[in-house]
Amino acid sequence: MDRRLTQRGEERRRQLLAYAAARFADNGYHPTSVAEIVEGLGVGKGVFYWYFDSKEELLRAILAEGQLDLRRRQRAAIVDATSPMERIERGIRASIEWSLEERVFFRLFQFAATDDRFAESLRKGEQVAVRDAATHVREAMEAGQIADGDPELLAHAMLGVSTHFVQLAHRGLLQATDEVVDTAVTFCLYGVLGAR
Amino acid sequence: MDRRLTQRGEERRRQLLAYAAARFADNGYHPTSVAEIVEGLGVGKGVFYWYFDSKEELLRAILAEGQLDLRRRQRAAIVDATSPMERIERGIRASIEWSLEERVFFRLFQFAATDDRFAESLRKGEQVAVRDAATHVREAMEAGQIADGDPELLAHAMLGVSTHFVQLAHRGLLQATDEVVDTAVTFCLYGVLGAR
């Protein structure tokens, strides 16, 4: 759905996006009804369908927004790093920190990855981030700083570690102290260092 | 629900468990209705509620069954390993292989982790497996084979890597060849080796 929105309309749209994202993250996508969303906002149901074609499209819009935001953060973290290894480390740290802060987005990413209807929406963004990280890994290999291996696979391994730690933190099974984040980062760095 | 089941009843129960698990994994837990399950099996709706109190209890039973099976595999893989490092490696390999084979269980674990109603069912089993792995990590540390660090955190890091690779494979983004599995294992081993 694309409509010409006034500023008022733009604000309403963002309000719907934010509130729905929070409800989806807390209560789950499927168990959260459109009725619940509009009631929570104190508006009529028609408002929802003025801005979105369907509940499904709404989640897709939320996911896209989150991916854009994460990507911004990753780029900003890397921009003034001078070596490949530094870019790798900063990229990991930025991803972990963003995911810890943006609990709502992170939880929705996790859910979306488990549902075929939405997993595809995630794929492209994930691929971009992984390819980017893989580039730095490849550069480090070419500079002889780390052992040879498949850069993309290694990037995925690092993503797996980061994601799992953040998930533990959000599930309350782990306090995300600096030491914990350092452990995750160090694990990744040593893992990528000695690969194959 | 616990009922005295005859063999016939036991078989029906397993049939429901297996069919529902497959449907949940393919189509999602929420989008799959009880009606769809019983129709797929060609039985009346009452059959479902003879064996399970609710749809929710059914998923919990499936999750418990899966965790038991994974645990068995992990124990079997480790039993004749002679050193801590060997136990770690075999444990990782066993987990990855089981998860690749048991696609249905794995996908349901992934989903359950994203839903507060079910995440708790997973916690205990995950904790047992992680604590077990952490024990081997601690032993390797005490033997001076790897650097000091928090054994449980490192076990989680390895779990994160394994899980992410399997997820990629099941999403069709990666072919789970021996080389890929080796990369994951090697990454974990080097990661745990040099930690902090």
Added chain:
DNA sequence: CCCGTAGTTGACCGTTCGGTCAAGTACCTC
């Protein structure tokens, strides 16, 4: 062969779901 219990049927229940729409209101432009 009969009886009790395990297992099964499917119509039915109240509720909620995602989505529609005719009618109305707020706000901007000229």
Added chain:
DNA sequence: GAGGTACTTGACCGAACGGTCAACTACGGG
């Protein structure tokens, strides 16, 4: 202040949901 468009309302829709239950059948033990 008139007229148009962006926005909002909430009753309403058919379909589907999870779950119930009185009636029925299959079957093993005595």
